[in-house]
Amino acid sequence: MYDTNLLGWDEGTLQLTATLSGTGVVHVAAAPGFPSELDCGSSSILNGPVINVDSGGNLIFDAPGGSGCQITGGAVNNSGTAVWKSNTLTLVSPGIFNNLAGGLFDCQIMNNSVDGNILGNGTVNNAGTFRKSKGTNAIIFASYGPGFNNSGLLDVASGKVQLSSGTNSGTFSMTPGAEIWFAGNTNTFVAGAQIAGTNFVRVNQSAVLLLRTNLTVANFQLNSGDVGWPGRFNRVQYFQLD
């Protein structure tokens, strides 16, 4: 007998190893405790459809061998968990990755020299948590590559994250030993922005930090680049000018 007042869950896993085009929607439907998963494998290209990942849903970028995953059109709206496990990740405009409030983007990729490269000229808008949880090397947003606009939390729990451009009103957090680097483009800090943790923030490759708010930073190294005002640094414990 059916009881239509009761609902169950029929999970699903979709593995993509090809190009997905169109103007429709891919809905990774889920609810807490009711999982589903979209796996973007080798040579997968999201080229148009909007990808909506519900809370409880999973989006996996895992492309060992071959070319990495690409987002070349449309938007990914993540309220669930996105995990980057291997190969490069490419964001080409108008491709955009919106990590929504409550969403987690977890960089688990580990490699020699550089843990992972994010290429292209698209955009990451982070209102949730963007975390580097594994690997002692760097996640690198290519110089003049994808922008990273942070209104949520960038959590560098291991290694380094090197950003290119973006506007920041959220929190940058580093666990002991982790670092955040800015390289090659302009990052603007506006009201609400803060840097937590006592490790180094470094500016390299002619990057510009534009401070439109006061920013507290424990350890700062200006290696190659500029810092623009009218904001100022507060409570700098160590300031190195190379």
Place this chain on the structure above:
Amino acid sequence: MFIGAGGTGQLGFSGSTIYNAGQIALFPNSNSILSGGTNLVNLPGAIISGGSNTVLSVSGGNFDNSGTVRSDGGMLQVSAFTWSSSGGLGKFKAALTNSIMRFPSGLSVPTNATYIFSGPGTTQIQGAGTVQGTAQIACMIPTCSDGMKEHCS
């Protein structure tokens, strides 16, 4: 209707339209090719089931799926020249943990239609695909009053 009965085999149709209002069961290792413009219409509530190295190819026609295509263990490969869903909702279900529903040449989710991909198994899109409507992964289903899942079929 049982296709490929007796194991390995191939059954071909040409220039027809097949309407399924019940269940078409594709037997293991069968290769069903609907060529020459043959169309396949899987009506709401109807089921096409297969698995264990089964191929369903609507090679020159349209696959109108408003019912359920289901892999009951092992691999079911499905391909079509064009795709539609007159009922607006078509389901593709990998029904067991070892089920694979594979689209070797991709698929197109038509405008104003929803295709649901579900089940404890895996759906694989290996060729270029197009989503004009909605491709939904996983779904809510009714359960029986004893709490058991009612199959999403």
